[in-house]
Amino acid sequence: MTAGRALGPFGDDTHDVRVAPDVVLSQKYPFVLPPLGYAFQAAEPAVDAATLRAHHERVHAAHVASLNAALAAHPSLHPLTLGELLMGLRKWPAAVRPVIRLDGSAHANHALYWKLLAPGAPSVAVPGGKLAEMIRRDFADREALQAAIVDAAAAHAGTGWVWLVKTATSRLAIRTLPEEDSPLLEGELPIVGIDLWEHAYAPRPLARRRDYVLAVLARLNWDVAGAQVE
Ligand SMILES: [Fe+2]
Incomplete structure (x- = not known):
């Protein structure tokens, strides 16, 4: 710890990211266990x-x-x-x-x-606000971002999650992490997380992981993602 340096929100100056308001x-x-908040069939297909x-x-x-x-x-x-x-x-x-x-x-x-995965108004279908600006800066557009997320998910071996995170230097980055590892463990702020465990998309065969990630991204609630960086 550097003398005189203000502590982060967790009393640990090794982490610069701020955890977004999240219950x-x-x-x-x-x-x-938080309630789902919507019907189980609401995330179909x-x-x-x-x-x-x-x-x-x-x-x-x-x-x-x-x-x-x-x-x-x-x-x-x-x-x-x-x-x-x-x-x-x-x-x-x-x-x-x-x-x-x-x-x-x-x-x-x-x-x-x-x-x-929560359903929302049609306006949640596209990123807005600060997150939209960050996507333009770091990925050009949402299509390029989504393609990169799908490619990363398809390339990830075994269980884990694909993430869009805000790094300690406030850039957007895509990560795939093993098992259940949260980006918070490394001081990175989760913005979008898609579960790549087979239990997330069973009974579809594992070869369909790319289709599942595409389908989740197609219905992603971007208001929730955007709230992570506001
Ligand atoms: Fe899971």
Whole structure:
């Protein structure tokens, strides 16, 4: 830590990004599964209703339960928000770090993903505001951005997520991260996250990952994405 330098929002000057207002990132132990907020069939045809229901009620819920079970034995971590737990991972007891990394990331990731799939007014079909400016600056246009996201998702081996993030230098970048790793673990702000685990698009065969990502992008709620950088 540099003397005289102001601490970041999490008391850790190694991270410059600011966590956007996000209800789940502000949650503290015990963590709670957020309601989907819309009908399970509302994300069709990108994600079918049965897949969305199992993903929310079984997969996401299991991560929340596992996170709570592990943190029960660490009361010193209970005052911390989920955002703080992820951004400061290296500071927590070694025994609980793997659970925060896996289940804490999964909790944050899925909560954002549900919001990105949420139906909205026709105006949410295109990026606006600050995010639109950043896309023009860093990718030329939305079509180029979406093509790059699809290519990255298709090239990613195994489980994980494809991300559009805001880097520590406030640039947009596409990442693919393994398993449930949140970009917040590396101090990058998630803007768009698309789950690449097979459970996200089963029963479609794995070879259809590109089609699934295209379909999610075609219905993405850009208001939710834009709110991450405002
Ligand atoms: Fe998932």
